[in-house]
Amino acid sequence: MLAVAALAMGGQSGLVRAVGPPGFSTTYLTGVLTGLLVDVARRGTVGRLSMALLGALVVGAASGGLLVAHAARAAPALPTGLVALVLLASLTSLARDAEGRLWPHGE
Template identity: 55%
Template sequence: MNRRVQFSLLLLAAASGCVDALAFTVLGTVFAGVMTGNLVLLGAAVGHAAGSGAGTGEGVAAPLYALGGYVVGAALVALVCRGAARRASWPGRVVACLAGQTVMLAGVAVVGGVLDGRPGGAWRTVLLVVAALAMGGQSAAMVAAGSGAAPTTYFTGTLTALVTGTADGSGRGTGRLWVAARLCAVVAGAACGVAVHAGAPSWGFVPPAVFTAAAVGCQKPAQRLRRAVTRLHKNPLHHTNNETH
């Protein structure tokens, strides 16, 4: 992967950590991107309700909203990016989907700011679902990018690969440093989001949108869009064939 892609991955990891930290601390004690955690929280809520004889609605709702948003976001991006060429640089459709994610997170930031950073009731649910949509889309975009990308919303496998590669000597070189940097980025992003929200709640949801916008900017989206339009204009039949195979 080239350096521009690596920086984009760092920024997306920071955005992911930021969104998840804000979702957990502000939007309902669930995650927007870490679905393993939400599945565990869902099971815990069901188990607690079964053991205590209480209703399951309140504890189950938030994990289900987050899971639903994530699944829909991932599915939509998978459909948009279907058939995109996978190479070292990200396909234009992947960059476009990440730009759409930026718009969604910017919307969350605006609504969160209007609500003074403390959404409640239906608004809290809406912001959680939109944040989960964005994270599902980000995860699917990285899958669509193929070998030119890496996970940026879930890091258990990343941490495992780093530890095992370091222990058995199979992981060497600058690649291992970039992996470690992504792990640091998700922690830094989470810290940034919570710190900004604690100090200035109205601005608390802004950092994820800024991180994601910067990641898209690293990919020179305007230049890539111009090239795609030029190729389509010069040879539309060839473009269509490429998109369908």
């Protein structure tokens, strides 16, 4: 099953490189799908994180497509806002240690 999936995903990437626009990549989605298949092969079930990532990709693509179709000028706001949200969340969690104290200590 993994060999067939690898061939299909490799073929997909090769086809996109051959006929798609320059710089277009399918490797992130391919990586998520590969991770999902690895979960199935190793454990016989799909991990929650893999499903969440796949769902987020589908929702993000649909949201971006709808935004481009109906409000093209506002379309850059979606990825910009999401990146800002992720950066804020990562800075907040990185600034705290395991006990929830702000870092650096002693000030």
